[in-house]
Amino acid sequence: MVFKMKFIKKSPWILHYDGSSCNGCDIEVLACLTPLYDIERFGAINTGNPKHADLLLITGSVNEQNISVVKQLYEQMPNPKAVVAIGVCAATGGIFKDCYNVQGGVGEVIPVDIYVPGCAARPEAIIEGVVLALNKLERRKSPRKDA
């Protein structure tokens, strides 16, 4: 029997990782937690720990130094999991694209489910991205098998 992940939508725990970014998107991500946007309405918690997280929110591009880190964080998240790339840098590398050490968007390293556009991405857009990722997650079958 394979469980359908009904409850993941009600309790998305978030891991936020900051790659090579200007910190604009990071501030917007944290803004989602403030009273104005209050993402905890949806049960979301910023865990800061891949082992607890369901969603990986990445801002900024991927560079030589953090490729292994991003990969490892993604691997350490238990299934089912989804990745939201926030901002232009996370999508393509953005203005950092031509830097000597930048590899490009997050999609080069790990599978990304939702791209949130913007420079910086607006909190409303980020929340929408999270909600879309949750819809994807809900459909995603948990690999956990019983018996």
Next chain:
Amino acid sequence: MLGLLLGLPVLAALFMLLFKKQRQIAILTRACASLVIALSITFCVLNYNKTLIIDLSFQHWLPYATLLLEVLISGFIIYKAIVHKSVLLCLLTGLSILLSIGYEFLYKDKTEVSQTIFIDKLSLLMILIIGVIGGIICIYAVEYMKDYHRHNPEIPDRRNIFFTVMFLFLAAMFGIVITNQLSLLLLCWEISSLASFLLIGYTKTPKAVKNSFTAIQTNVFGGLLFTVGLVLLGVNGIADFRSLVSSNGSLTVSIAVFLLSAAALTKSAQFPFSGWLLGAMVAPTPSSALLHSSTMVKAGVYLLLRLSPMLGSNVSGITVTMIGGVTFLAAAMMAVSQTDSKRVLAHSTISNLGLIIACVGIGTPEAIWAAIMLVVFHAIAKSLLFLSVGSTSHQLGSRSIEDMDGLIGISKQLTIFLIIGIAGMFIAPFGMLIAKWAAMRAFLDSGNFLIVIIVAFASTITMFFWTKWLGKLIANAHRIKPTSYVMRGDEKVSLYSLAALVIIICLLHPLVSSSFIEPYINSTTTDSFPPPIEPVASAIIIGMLCLIFILPLILYPIYHKFSVKQTSLYLSGENTGDDESFYGGMGQVHRVELRNWYMQGIFGEEFWLRKSVYLGAGILIAGFFAVIGGHVV
């Protein structure tokens, strides 16, 4: 039978001196130790239903024999003191032996020698502890001492002396718990002090010699207090426990009881006298296990137990209780700051003895019940811990707790023994806690609130340092490497039997209570005495113990079936993949090293040691004057 029980260790000790070959010593030790265990058990079974009060046929000669032996012992100590130029020791010993001689000649007519041997349920229980645990430790020592000399080739091999002293000590301990005569008890008391002195100084390194002199000085001082007490009692025509307990409370008797209690405090290493026990840890581990944790230090407790009808709510009782309480708290705090496993054990021994002595000082039946229970559980669990630490230090080459996260990679068995021993010292369904529970109730009933608060804090601190150690043992448990160490015969037998004892005695604690402790207490008081732990509570405790062992059996197949994915540690995404190192700046690889907290700033040993010695001395002196003042006013 009794003669055999006493004579066998003495004979064994004498024979030991004759043999030089190590194999002969090993065989003799194994045989004699097994015989001691068998004899003590048989003795208890045969005499279980009796209270033995024996007048020996040769007891008129006994004072002379006692005196002769005492002179010999004192002569030996004074000789050692002169060789090592210790004036203080010389004076103390000289004074004490002069008093003894004076006592024998001045008061010989006043005091009649009768009822030399007195064995009740308490004596039987003590015989069991001494015989069984002592025997097991001697068996362990055979293998241990072989390893010890292999690891420390610079130390002269004097194993025959070692075993001689060990067996002599066992005989002295048997003597202490069966005699009714105070002078005979004093003799055995001094033999045990001497044994402790010889064993601490076994390695003959400067540090060992220094510590052995600290030990003998403290113990001779205790002996001096004992002798003065004896003389004071002699003035009143009292020479044995039974007449002491039934005597009236005149000034001299009160002072004598106080002095005897103070002597017991030196033996049990209470503040201000506890320094010697810390130094005693330089001795080879089996002797630490036997003398400095499970038996000899309990001699002081035993003496106090015998005196307990004279303690209670009077000045002596309160002094003893308070010193016990202070020791319980202060030693527990100092144990937190130690990395050396043996030193932690030493501090915790002092601390637990403090608890036991505080119980005895209270003197109510339930406090005595708790004290005896504590003696039993502490003796078993602590000797298991000492022996495991001994083997561990040989395997790791270090006694530091910080190195023990590697232990499970070397020996699974040793780790499990340590865990059982540690659990036996403080966790709920295990022995010490059952006894502590009754102790708490006894303290509350005594109305001494200060001691109640002290116990709450001290128990918590005790839990802290044991859990910390336990955590370190388990920390690395998942990285089990191939075992490079196989436990050998003697070690295996002794460790397995002690570990089994820890658990079995916990399961059977109602039986220990109903067959030994309750009859003893009923024989000393007239009121009927219900056991402090109710049957329901006992059942819950035993249920919890069973749960601890049954749960893994249920869980294991379930967890085995639903196996889960094993992932790497979270090291901020910089794990190199082996879980033991991470990438730092510039791609350098750093090892993960995890260290425990020792909180030197709060629980530092030097700071608290001095404070608590002063405090203990203060309480003792105040108590002494209060005893005199109470009678004068």
Next chain:
Amino acid sequence: MILRIALALFAVPIAGGLLAGMDRIITARMQRRKGPPLLQPFYDVIKLLQKEATTVNMITRFFTTFSLCFTILAVVLLFTGQDLLLCIFAFTLACVFFVIMGYSGYSPYSFIGAERELIQIMCYEPMILIAAFAFYEVSGSFHVEVVWKLDQPLITRLPLIFLGLMFILTIKLRKSPFDLSMSHHGHQEIVKGITTELTGVCLAMVEITHWFEIIFSLALVYIFFVSSAAYMQVLAVFICLAVYFLEIVIDNVFARVKWKNALKISWIVTGVASLANFVILGLL
């Protein structure tokens, strides 16, 4: 008896979960946020149960289960009116298993979390023991059942001890300023502390354990207010809720303290409160 055991087994986790949900809503409202739904803790736990379980080693799971089992045992013993000290011992045993679970990971974050958890236990344990002692001193028995037969609730004789107990409940309920070992807030200097390496079922078990802990702590408060009078038995429940509310306020008002301060403050409070109260008891 069976009813009470059933109550302890089924009603307690539900009540604990609801209280945790209320906590999150009230906290959010205090910060002028809307906050999650009331049933959020249950959603979290069910999600965790459904998620893939991973582990860093094969023994951590055993310790989490042990911790849960003995916490439940402690609550059952308390609800069936057994010896209060026995309940506390079972509870401490559960806490020790929890700490060892943290150590067993051998991960820096859970290791430090375990050590801090141990220090937290050292902060609150003396007061809990002394509260039990005071309970015995006043009621003459360690049996929890006795409180239902008291003429006057314990609080009338033990006001200072109750204050001390309330102080350390902040630690036990894992509230700021004493949430050193793990935290539901954004503090992340040791990530999620002792629970860092836990996922799925194990983490769910820790959450459920915490629900039991909440009720155990509030039950201690209840003991201080209940008496043989029927209205007190109802009133005491509301007082427990008020105490919980107060803890939430404290949680939101204070910043975290260092472990050294936590230890010093809680020990001083314990020592002063218990000594003063015992002296007053002795004088009365």
